[in-house]
Amino acid sequence: xxxxxxxxxxGRMGRMLLRAVDExxxxxxxxxxxxxxxxxxxxxxxxxxxxxxxxxVILTDDIVTAAQAADVAIVFTLPESTLHTLKHCSEHQCxxxxxxxxxxxxxxxxxxxxxxxxxxxIAPNMSVGVNATFELLAKAAALLGIDYDVEIVxxxxxxxxxxxxxxxLKMGEVIAAAQQRELxxxxxxxxxxxxxxxxxxxxxxQTIRGGDIVGEHTVIFAGDGExxxxxxxxxxxxxxxxxxxxxxxxVVDQPPGIYGxxxxxxxxxx
Ligand code: NAD
Numbered sequence: 001x002x003x004x005x006x007x008x009x010x011g012r013m014g015r016m017l018l019r020a021v022d023e024x025x026x027x028x029x030x031x032x033x034x035x036x037x038x039x040x041x042x043x044x045x046x047x048x049x050x051x052x053x054x055x056x057v058i059l060t061d062d063i064v065t066a067a068q069a070a071d072v073a074i075v076f077t078l079p080e081s082t083l084h085t086l087k088h089c090s091e092h093q094c095x096x097x098x099x100x101x102x103x104x105x106x107x108x109x110x111x112x113x114x115x116x117x118x119x120x121x122i123a124p125n126m127s128v129g130v131n132a133t134f135e136l137l138a139k140a141a142a143l144l145g146i147d148y149d150v151e152i153v154x155x156x157x158x159x160x161x162x163x164x165x166x167x168x169l170k171m172g173e174v175i176a177a178a179q180q181r182e183l184x185x186x187x188x189x190x191x192x193x194x195x196x197x198x199x200x201x202x203x204x205x206q207t208i209r210g211g212d213i214v215g216e217h218t219v220i221f222a223g224d225g226e227x228x229x230x231x232x233x234x235x236x237x238x239x240x241x242x243x244x245x246x247x248x249x250x251v252v253d254q255p256p257g258i259y260g261x262x263x264x265x266x267x268x269x270x
Contacts, residue, residue, distance in 0.1 A: 003030030005070035031066035101166030124166025126243030155208035
């Protein structure tokens with residue numbers, strides 16, 4: 001059995017992952033790691049998922065022991081703590097699956113450096129449906145071309161701390177790549193006041209935050225006299241957790257390097 005450490009185990013995704021690992025036939029929960037100030041440190045993980053039977057795994061802040069014991073870590077925390085986790089994973093040959101979003105270019109470069117020593121999968125969205133949507137977007141972007149104005153609208157719950165979502169940014173990258181251009185040269189992240197007419201080729205991002213919305217993304221390709229919309233809606237975090245455990249079971253057998261969900265699912269979009 002592959003031993004898994006879940007980092008950020010008491011978070012919204014962490015709790016889903018505890019259940020998903022428990023239900024996976026090839027994965028075994030080896031460690032559950034949390035922030036050193038978390039109130040449930042020292043308690044059995046059963047408390048986190050409302051299970052009656054003890055799991056035998058105690059919530060800890062000891063990332064070093066967890067990385068030593070586990071074959072693969074699944075990390076859904078914050079960018080800084082994700083890098084701290086990867087440092088210990090790379091020192092102890094523990095593969096990693098990173099779902100944390102909001103990593104900047106410098107932090108992504110540090111991830112790539114750690115991936116020289118361990119297999120590391122990073123995906124802003126682990127859902128199979130979202131990754132299939134990336135493929136549809138690439139196809140639509142190539143077919144419609146830059147005469148169709150692209151707007152990416154995303155909605156998430158009130159507690160999400162980064163914007164636009166990592167998934168929305170990835171959608172922008174996929175569309176830009178399909179049209180042989182760079183997202184950074186065409187992205188527009190906010191409009192307010194006398195901004196003037198829309199510039200040709202802009203890729204706009206609009207962010208909605210509220211309530212308990214799990215995650216919704218709509219990409220609008222607006223042309224003259226028509227528009228195409230491609231939408232993905234998550235109704236539960238279980239699809240992210242299912243994708244993450246599938247990624248963990250896959251990445252543990254790979255050579256060192258950096259991977260995405262496209263590799264797990266055999267899709268073209270990187
Ligand atoms: P959350 O705030 O509910 O959980 C994060 C957890 O990380 C918290 O319990 C926190 O205490 C813990 N944490 C913070 N610092 C830590 C440290 N140093 N060591 C260990 N644990 C630490 O957030 P969430 O909704 O579970 O989301 C977590 C991240 O995952 C966010 O970046 C979110 O955008 C991302 N996310 C990604 C996907 C995906 O498919 N890739 C899906 C959903 C969420």
